[in-house]
Amino acid sequence: MNRRPWVLFLFLILLQVSVFNRVQWLGIFNPMVYAIALIWLPISWNRTLLMLIGFATGWWIDGSIQSGGIHAMASVWLVYYKQFWIKFTVSPVLLQDNPDPDLREMETRSLMSYAGGLLFMHHTILYALEALRWSTLGSSLLKGGINALIVMGLFWSLIQWTHSLGSKKMSDARY
Amino acid sequence: MGGLALWLFKYRFLGLLILLEAFGAWMTFSGVQYHHSRLTQFQIETAGNYQKRIHRITRFMGLDEENQRLNQEITSLKQQLSFNNNKADSLSTTSSDVVLQQGLNPQILSSLLWPDSGILLDFAAPARVIYCGQGNQQNYMLLDRGSMHGIRPRMAVIQENKIVGQVQAVSENFARVVPLINTKMRTSALHPKSQTVASLAWDGGSPRYAELLDFPIHIPIKIGDSLVSSSYSAVYPPGLRLGRVDRIEVIPGAVTYKIRVLLTTDYNQLDHVQIIRPTLQVEREKLLPVDKF
Numbered sequence: 001m002n003r004r005p006w007v008l009f010l011f012l013i014l015l016q017v018s019v020f021n022r023v024q025w026l027g028i029f030n031p032m033v034y035a036i037a038l039i040w041l042p043i044s045w046n047r048t049l050l051m052l053i054g055f056a057t058g059w060w061i062d063g064s065i066q067s068g069g070i071h072a073m074a075s076v077w078l079v080y081y082k083q084f085w086i087k088f089t090v091s092p093v094l095l096q097d098n099p100d101p102d103l104r105e106m107e108t109r110s111l112m113s114y115a116g117g118l119l120f121m122h123h124t125i126l127y128a129l130e131a132l133r134w135s136t137l138g139s140s141l142l143k144g145g146i147n148a149l150i151v152m153g154l155f156w157s158l159i160q161w162t163h164s165l166g167s168k169k170m171s172d173a174r175y
Numbered sequence: 176m177g178g179l180a181l182w183l184f185k186y187r188f189l190g191l192l193i194l195l196e197a198f199g200a201w202m203t204f205s206g207v208q209y210h211h212s213r214l215t216q217f218q219i220e221t222a223g224n225y226q227k228r229i230h231r232i233t234r235f236m237g238l239d240e241e242n243q244r245l246n247q248e249i250t251s252l253k254q255q256l257s258f259n260n261n262k263a264d265s266l267s268t269t270s271s272d273v274v275l276q277q278g279l280n281p282q283i284l285s286s287l288l289w290p291d292s293g294i295l296l297d298f299a300a301p302a303r304v305i306y307c308g309q310g311n312q313q314n315y316m317l318l319d320r321g322s323m324h325g326i327r328p329r330m331a332v333i334q335e336n337k338i339v340g341q342v343q344a345v346s347e348n349f350a351r352v353v354p355l356i357n358t359k360m361r362t363s364a365l366h367p368k369s370q371t372v373a374s375l376a377w378d379g380g381s382p383r384y385a386e387l388l389d390f391p392i393h394i395p396i397k398i399g400d401s402l403v404s405s406s407y408s409a410v411y412p413p414g415l416r417l418g419r420v421d422r423i424e425v426i427p428g429a430v431t432y433k434i435r436v437l438l439t440t441d442y443n444q445l446d447h448v449q450i451i452r453p454t455l456q457v458e459r460e461k462l463l464p465v466d467k468f
């Protein structure tokens with residue numbers, strides 16, 4: 001896992017607050033890219049600290065858009081649950097070798113199910129809390145799925161970009 | 176003790192999750208108007224559904240008394256209709272039976288309750304009481320009508336010409352009413368004989384009695400005098416019955432009486448009520464600071 005995630009963490013939160021919070025296209029497209037930052041945080045860190053970081057991140061987002069505590073609730077759930085979710089989605093062999101695998105080195109399938117599943121859960125919980133009606137649970141699921149796909153696309157691009165940066169550094173060092 | 180500590184240590188992350196989620200929920204429900212309102216609606220809807228089931232069972236027990244009361248009400252409405260000959264154009268073609276069967280017409284109800292006074296209603300609907308709390312300081316009632324029937328907060332709830340309370344919040348199918356027997360409720364009361372206005376409040380004791388506050392000692396008042404709603408209230412039209420003076424105490428040195436009032440509404444026997452809104456209430460309230468109840 002990335003050992004210094006703070007730059008990316010702060011960048012994604014600022015991106016969320018300044019750009020993506022203003023995206024409300026058709027009432028459906030409202031991606032929460034800051035969730036990437038929470039997924040990116042190393043699992044090996046102290047779990048209590050991770051949960052407090054998750055809560056503080058969500059609280060900050062909530063404060064920026066006056067949404068009470070719904071982002072804080074969804075973020076805490078994401079950080080809490082990713083410890084369990086990784087066991088279902090990532091190969092046990094890989095976890096045995098490295099219990100805190102680098103997301104950039106994961107198999108595509110594992111990455112998609114791990115990060116995609118967490119993003120879907122986070123977005124669905126968030127939109128369900130936002131609407132707070134049983135009758136809109138279906139549309140919350142749909143909205144969660146669509147926005148999780150968008151954020152997953154961005155996540156995938158980010159991983160490809162960091163890959164290309166890494167290989168460029170290696171080739172520069174060689175020459 | 177050691178076992179408990181181990182157990183707590185084992186589930187510390189789950190405990191932290193619950194704690195943080197609860198804090199997030201508190202921030203949401205206390206800070207965001209929409210979520211606060213949704214929570215209130217959920218509470219009313221849940222309580223309403225539960226109380227409606229209980230009411231279906233218990234209403235059979237009081238069916239005889241209720242039928243008797245309805246018959247009396249129909250008879251009195253018929254008598255009032257027959258006396259109102261000057262309103263004949265609209266009323267002669269509508270018998271009181273039709274009024275009761277088809278729901279309430281605001282114009283007809285206002286002409287029955289306030290003949291020739293010019294007071295008009297822009298909304299009137301019948302409802303049934305499915306729950307009426309009496310054992311607490313802040314009692315409330317639930318009615319089986321809600322926003323889908325046109326009920327809105329701050330509408331008045333009456334039984335014939337007696338004040339019951341006012342609508343505080345509504346869900347789709349139910350309405351929560353703050354009755355006179357709620358310690359936070361203050362109602363403007365008029366003493367018609369002296370044309371003096373005072374405040375009627377419930378002290379949290381017997382649901383049959385309330386207190387009339389701030390009635391000046393130099394104004395004559397007698398036991399048995401009636402009290403009605405005053406024109407100061409934007410929720411209740413003036414002239415609705417509140418109660419009768421039951422006991423008057425003079426406190427040495429005080430400039431006001433201590434007056435006990437026997438309430439006209441008997442909250443033990445409430446079933447059918449009417450929900451009304453005076454014409455221009457909304458416009459009037461825009462100009463006045465709105466009290467919570």
